[in-house]
Amino acid sequence: MLINQYNPQLRSELEAIQGNILKGHGRKYTAHVFLKGKKGQRNSTAFWISELVNKEESVVKSGYQQLKANHLFKTQKIDGGLFGGFYISFEGYIFLEGKDKAQRLFSGNTSFINGMKRAALNDPEPSKWDEVYQENCHFMLLLADDSKSTLVNQVEKIKRETSSFLQTLHIEYGNAIFNKNKAAIEHFGYADGISQPLFFEDEFEKYLNDHRIRNLKDLKFDPRAEGKLVLVKDKFVDEPHSKGSFFVYRKLEQNVKGFKKAEAELAEKLHLIGVDEERVGAMIVGRFEDGTPVEVSGHEGMMGAERFNDFDYTFNGESKCPFHAHIRKTNPRNTEKEAADRRMARRGIPFGEYKPDIPIDEMPIGGVGLLFMSFQASLEDQFEHIQKNWANNSDFPQGKAYDKPGLDLIIGQGKSLAKGAYATEWGNPTSMKSADFNHFVSMRGGEYFFAPSMMYLKTINI
Ligand code: HEM
Incomplete structure (x- = not known):
């Protein structure tokens, strides 16, 4: 309720x-x-x-x-x-x-x-x-x-x-x-x-309005x-x-220059150019920079993308959103039946200076990142399960994968170079290709609290 x-x-x-447990302090x-x-x-x-x-x-x-x-x-x-x-x-x-x-x-x-x-x-x-x-x-x-x-x-x-x-x-x-x-x-x-x-009731009412949902049975993903x-x-x-x-508190440092360079190199390798280039990052994160889920659209620019969350992974396969994409690994939605019970209230905040629109060569290789924080009823069943059994597990999710699903390329802890499968044509399973991607997030310290x-x-x- x-x-x-x-x-x-x-x-x-x-x-x-x-406060801050049921709703972020903002x-x-x-x-x-x-x-x-x-x-x-x-x-x-x-x-x-x-x-x-x-x-x-x-x-x-x-x-x-x-x-x-x-x-x-x-x-x-x-x-x-x-x-x-x-x-x-x-x-x-x-x-x-x-x-x-x-x-x-x-x-x-x-x-x-x-x-x-x-x-x-x-x-x-x-x-x-x-x-x-x-x-x-x-x-x-x-x-x-x-x-x-x-x-x-x-x-x-x-x-x-x-x-x-x-x-x-x-x-x-x-x-x-x-x-x-x-x-x-x-x-x-x-x-x-x-x-x-x-x-909260008012949050859910806003969610229904934002997504133009008039009938609860039209919900693809239930955020309640x-x-x-x-x-x-x-x-x-x-x-x-x-x-x-x-x-959970974890300081995660981001090598932004490394990530952006690797993203551009991967785009070249997969021959994704022009408007398709942005899809490389989207296939790693699971959403385009503006929030558009790559499961829903092959291009960014969806209106209201920064709030859009009403989608699932019923599309058969990984040629839209790869299995290794960060948001698919950390919340497989309808494809894992217990996924809803493993959700956490994420309360992270970035650290370090952000300079928009600077050339890749001037982007930071450290000193910036995310102070990841989350609240949950169980560390073992929620945060640790997600990090260990999903993000760090290259065999998750089980199913018909083009290759192994691979590590979560944002937060997976493991070998530094991780293989992942990418569709060069959005939604076309015959266009899948495997490629390596490095890790650009490093864990600098953290602790569990109550x-x-x-x-x-x-x-x-x-
Ligand atoms: C530097 C580290 C991280 C970055 C850059 C990052 C980035 C993102 C981004 C861009 C999204 C999509 C926006 C959204 O749906 O809210 C997202 C979602 C998410 N992240 Fe992370 N994240 C990081 C660390 C983590 C960690 C450590 C975990 C947990 C172990 C985690 C779990 C999640 C979950 C559960 C979602 C929502 C998935 C969904 O419901 O669709 N993230 N993250």
């Missing part, structure tokens, strides 16, 4: 969870403050955490506060201001609750307990990650605002306030980037954040989701509405 946030009966449920700038409790400083840390939610102008916002601020922005143009989210790693729970309790209450959540450093994702060894991510982190405070200077001031304030009991391991800044049609994009230039599970896709009981609090969510309930944060000091 979708949520109607205007229903007063649901207020307590939305007040009990953190701010342009983010700061990710990675913290570690100092030895013997458990109580000062707990007091500070409780102040993040108990002060009148709380930094960390509940789902209800976030949605109310959205409503006021839409109707009265009142700026939503600073948004905060607070996430705790397993090591962080040990610091706050002691090892026995942390282990008991998270028993069965093996991936969370082990942390990302020990995850079997084929990632580079932690010793090769950015040094700042090699240390075990306890907490990530997410701050988001539409003003970069407000954000920087907040970060400085927090550093000052906490320096006697918390070590600031690292601060990562994110900033949304946009194409000329004002659609949010990632650094390779593709519209991002289009396909999301929708939890229930809260349980991303929410689980917060076992540290004895109150039924108190729920939290497992949170986004606890508001009640946990409020009462942690008791």
Whole structure:
């Protein structure tokens, strides 16, 4: 059942969870403050955490506060201001609750307990990650605002306030980037954040309107989701509405120059020229830069592409959208029956400077990328399954493939050179050709966290 946030009966449920889980906070700038409790400083840390939610102008916002601020922005143009989210790693729970309790209450959540450093994702060894991510982190405070200077001031304030009991391991800044049609994009230039599970009635109504769908049976892809896709009981609090969510954070660096050069070389190899050239990138991502799904059209420019999501893969085969395309690997839609239950709420944001319309040779080879973030009810069944069993698995999806389906060429971790099959004529299975493509995304570090309930944060000091 979708949520109607205007229903007063649901207020307590939305007040009990953190914001940003069921709906993205939507701010342009983010700061990710990675913290570690100092030895013997458990109580000062707990007091500070409780102040993040108990002060009148709380930094960390509940789902209800976030949605109310959205409503006021839409109707009265009142700026939503600073948004905060607070996430705790397993090591962080040990610091706050002691090892026995942390282990008991998270028993069965093996991936969370082990942390990302020990995850079997084929990632580079932690010793090769950015040094700042090699240390075990306890907490990530997410701050988001539409003003970069407000954000920087907040970060400085927090550093000052906490320096006697918390070590600031690292601060990562994110900033949304946009194409000329004002659609949010990632650094390779593709519209991002289009396909999301929708939890709210008003979001689904807008979706039906955007897609001109008058009858539910005309839906090709159902974007609706229930809260349980991303929410689980917060076992540290004895109150039924108190729920939290497992949170993935991964810093993924993008070599934009390398990607664009390889794309151009592949186009030449496949003899795709003129308007067809753009289809090479689309066959790697699964969508053209403007968002048009390559399963739906052989050319970009579809009206409303930056929001279009109503398609599936019923077309028999891979001569429109290849099996290795990033969005087909990470959400095979109707072709894998459990795909809907594996969806995550993606909340990533790019990092690094974006310069539009520059020659390939001047494009960055590093220093830019995506701070991938997602909420899910299970790390094993959602994020890890997608990364490990789908993106990293060159035999997925099973079926009649021209060649092996191959790795996800955006995020697949494995051999650096990966083979993929491409149709030189859109939709023509006899025009398939195999070709190699390199990897241009590198994992620089990350961690698994839990986004606890508001009640946990409020009462942690008791
Ligand atoms: C630098 C790294 C990444 C880039 C450049 C990237 C880029 C994109 C783009 C352009 C889209 C299409 C827009 C949309 O539907 O929202 C997309 C969709 C998606 N990505 Fe990524 N992504 C990255 C990392 C990841 C990671 C690490 C995962 C998960 C393991 C992931 C999972 C997904 C999923 C589930 C979708 C939606 C697929 C669908 O429902 O059709 N992405 N990504």
